Amino acid sequence: MLTRRVIPCLDVRDGRVVKGVRFQNLRDAGDPAEQAARYEATGADELVILDVSATPEGRANAAHTVAAVRRVLGIPLTVGGGIRAVDDAARLLDAGADKVSVNTAAVTDPALLERLAARFGRQFTVIAIDAARNPAGGWEVVVRSGTHRPGLDAVGWARDAVARGAGEILLTSWDQDGTREGYDTALLAAVSDAVDVPVIASGGADHAEHLVEALRAGADAVLAASIFHDGDTTPARVKDVIATHGFEVRR
Numbered sequence: 001m002l003t004r005r006v007i008p009c010l011d012v013r014d015g016r017v018v019k020g021v022r023f024q025n026l027r028d029a030g031d032p033a034e035q036a037a038r039y040e041a042t043g044a045d046e047l048v049i050l051d052v053s054a055t056p057e058g059r060a061n062a063a064h065t066v067a068a069v070r071r072v073l074g075i076p077l078t079v080g081g082g083i084r085a086v087d088d089a090a091r092l093l094d095a096g097a098d099k100v101s102v103n104t105a106a107v108t109d110p111a112l113l114e115r116l117a118a119r120f121g122r123q124f125t126v127i128a129i130d131a132a133r134n135p136a137g138g139w140e141v142v143v144r145s146g147t148h149r150p151g152l153d154a155v156g157w158a159r160d161a162v163a164r165g166a167g168e169i170l171l172t173s174w175d176q177d178g179t180r181e182g183y184d185t186a187l188l189a190a191v192s193d194a195v196d197v198p199v200i201a202s203g204g205a206d207h208a209e210h211l212v213e214a215l216r217a218g219a220d221a222v223l224a225a226s227i228f229h230d231g232d233t234t235p236a237r238v239k240d241v242i243a244t245h246g247f248e249v250r251r
Contacts, residue, residue: 003248005045005221006211006235007200008228010035011052012081015065017229018052030229032065037072039228043236044075045250048170048223050101050128051081063095070096080128080170086115093120101170103128104143107150107157110164117165122197127166129154131187132174139187142174155190162195169199170223176204180226183210185217192218208233208241215247 010017010032017030036047049069051062066079079092080101089100100120106112106127116125131139131154139154158169171191173184183204192199198221201214205224214222227233239249 002220003250004215004219004242005200006043006238006242006249007046007048007221007223008035008039008044008235009048009050009202009223009225010069011050011225012062012065013052015062033068033072035229036069039235040073040075042234043239045221045235046076046078047073048078048080048101051079063091066092066095066097078126078170080126085112086119089116089120089124093124099124099126099168101126101128103130106161107141107143107152110160113161113164113166117167122165122167125166126168126170127158127161128170128172129158129161129191130172130174130177131184131191133184139184139190154187155194158191159194162197166197168197169195170202171199171219173203177202178226179204180206182206183214183217183219183222185213188214188217188219192220208238211238212242212245212247215242215245 012032017032017035039047076098078099078101079097083089083100083102084105092100102112113125130142132142134140140149141152141154141157142149173187176184181204183201188201199219200221200223201219202223205211205227211222243249
């Protein structure tokens with residue numbers, strides 16, 4: 001049976017963990033290295049760090065934050081934000097990342113995914129897709145921390161990104177992000193049905209049952225931030241609930 005992963009996410013700005021709603025009104029949520037060590041100790045399978053201000057500010061991801069986290073972390077680490085070229089990804093790999101996540105830069109230059117996969121392998125290349133419901137139906141891609149909508153269908157973009165070399169999809173519902181109202185399970189089902197690579201559900205978790213709903217919708221892994229940052233639960237406790245619903249988890 002496929003083992004399902006529980007992944008805390010650290011949104012980072014200026015070397016600090018932050019959390020907001022739909023990428024706005026960010027509040028301080030602690031030190032990245034301290035949070036990372038705590039999540040590993042309490043059962044996290046992997047960790048994601050997203051530098052949420054790197055792309056809007058037109059700068060590279062802060063590699064020193066990645067290095068500080070890697071010094072205390074033994075589980076796999078995915079890093080995203082401000083990656084525009086293969087050299088940016090190489091710098092983060094040298095700092096301790098196991099995988100890199102690209103979003104805006106891949107929408108602007110889809111061949112970036114091909115170059116990353118050719119240099120480092122598909123398993124290193126994650127496409128982050130932030131998707132918002134389209135009033136006309138379906139979902140559209142949003143980029144630049146939710147500030148721009150390039151008119152790209154999210155499900156179609158997921159297919160294209162995988163065809164170009166993405167080995168995993170980090171799928172965030174812009175509508176649900178930070179709301180703690182649950183994942184967009186229809187979005188998860190549509191993307192999961194369209195691709196043959198793992199899909200990580202992101203955006204909206206409030207409790208363990210929400211993570212179960214995401215797995216039932218087709219997600220291979222579940223990512224959350226607020227419920228862990230605010231001390232509501234731990235990855236290990238979430239896994240206990242997931243396991244009671246028949247999903248295999250790492251202990």
